[in-house]
Amino acid sequence: GxxxxxxxxxxxxxxxxxxxxxxxxxxxxxxxMFWYRQFPKQSLMLMxxxxxxxxxxxxxxxxxxxxxxxxxxxxxxxxTVTSAHPEDSSFYICSAxxxxxxxxxxxxxxxxxxxxx
Amino acid sequence: DAKTxxxxxxxxxxxxxxxxxxxxxxxxxxxxxxxxxQIHSQGPQYIIHGLKNNETNEMASLxxxxxxxxxxxxxxxxxxxxxxxxxxxVRGPSGGYQKVTFGIGTKxxxxx
Numbered sequence: 001g002x003x004x005x006x007x008x009x010x011x012x013x014x015x016x017x018x019x020x021x022x023x024x025x026x027x028x029x030x031x032x033m034f035w036y037r038q039f040p041k042q043s044l045m046l047m048x049x050x051x052x053x054x055x056x057x058x059x060x061x062x063x064x065x066x067x068x069x070x071x072x073x074x075x076x077x078x079x080t081v082t083s084a085h086p087e088d089s090s091f092y093i094c095s096a097x098x099x100x101x102x103x104x105x106x107x108x109x110x111x112x113x114x115x116x117x
Numbered sequence: 118d119a120k121t122x123x124x125x126x127x128x129x130x131x132x133x134x135x136x137x138x139x140x141x142x143x144x145x146x147x148x149x150x151x152x153x154x155q156i157h158s159q160g161p162q163y164i165i166h167g168l169k170n171n172e173t174n175e176m177a178s179l180x181x182x183x184x185x186x187x188x189x190x191x192x193x194x195x196x197x198x199x200x201x202x203x204x205x206x207v208r209g210p211s212g213g214y215q216k217v218t219f220g221i222g223t224k225x226x227x228x229x
Contacts, residue, residue: 044219093160108160
């Protein structure tokens with residue numbers, strides 16, 4: 001299957017700083033990427049949809065000015081958590097869509113664990 | 118996307134087949150059934166998908182009922198590494214914006 005990578009895999013930062021997470025599709029081009037957040041013992045929650053060359057679409061309740069998304073190329077999307085606070089500590093996962101024929105399948109990255117002190 | 122219903126947890130003996138059910142009674146004619154799994158502290162892993170025919174790959178088999186209102190994911194010989202949360206998702210075919218909404222899934226525990 002297609003491979004999606006994320007960097008970094010783990011990050012610890014101080015409260016008030018910004019953290020950038022990269023999501024890359026390694027062997028395919030993805031016009032659409034998705035960003036999820038997962039708190040302990042909960043399911044994945046979709047944060048936003050990232051479209052190459054256009055603004056991201058955010059889910060209800062997700063602050064677009066706090067979670068900045070940039071999808072500058074067909075293989076790279078970035079999520080920047082601005083002015084991070086301890087409540088932003090979570091597991092952030094991206095996914096990228098690969099279309100083969102008429103069917104599009106989402107492949108997920110390994111996730112980035114963010115801890116804000 | 119249609120809603121899915123899965124049992125919250127299941128146990129399976131190592132080496133035996135694991136049969137994970139999913140109900141999707143409101144599925145539309147052009148919606149596919151996808152299965153993913155998430156092993157602890159990792160991103161979800163794609164397993165298999167199907168429209169109406171049964172599907173098999175190196176990981177699992179997917180059995181979809183004739184009326185398409187339910188499906189079963191089969192892991193033919195479960196190993197301890199198959200312990201994970203399994204998600205059944207229904208979504209439309211390709212075409213731009215196709216977000217995936219995750220439910221709570223089924224937590225499969227493979228027992229030695």
